[in-house]
Amino acid sequence: MTKIASTLHFVLVHGVGGGSWCWYKIRCLMENSGYKVSCIDLKSAGIDPSDPNKVLKFEDYNQPLVDFLSTIPDHDKIILVGHSAGGLSLTHAILKFGKKIHLAIFIAATMLRLGFWTEQDVKDFFFFLDGQLELVPYRKFLSFYKWVTAVVTVELK
Secondary structure, eight states, rough: OHHHHHHEEEEEEEEEEEGGGHHHHHHHHHTOOOOOOEOOOOOSSOOOOOOOOGSSSSSHHHHHHHHHHHOTTTTEEEEEEEEEEEHHHHHHHHHHHHHTTTEEEEEEEEOOOOSOHHHHHHHEEEEEEEEEEEOOOHHHHHHOOOOOOOOOOOOOO
């Protein structure tokens, strides 16, 4: 393995209804090839015991990713990989940890044209409750969600 590959740290983020378990085959293949790989369970997903009915803010849902990225040393080159609605988590992480992120890969993942905080993004994906920005509850989320997908193929050498 090259010196550059040894500093790469892949962080894999699942989509709606998934968990870190959905990456297990890819994780095993990558780790066996010498890459550092971490898979994150977002709040109330995978083995996270949180009640999904009590996770109303996107920031709360995404907190496990934020907490994890906060602990990664600055010299690691983070490559974020997200699938499906995990693309929203990637966008949030890029805005929060831009200097730590080496590359973001959206695999059939949600992408917002102008980032996360445009007025139209807020209208499309969020609503205000008591003056606070709230995540649209999952049952309503699917009824009006506008999917934008991008398929990315990456060859690791």
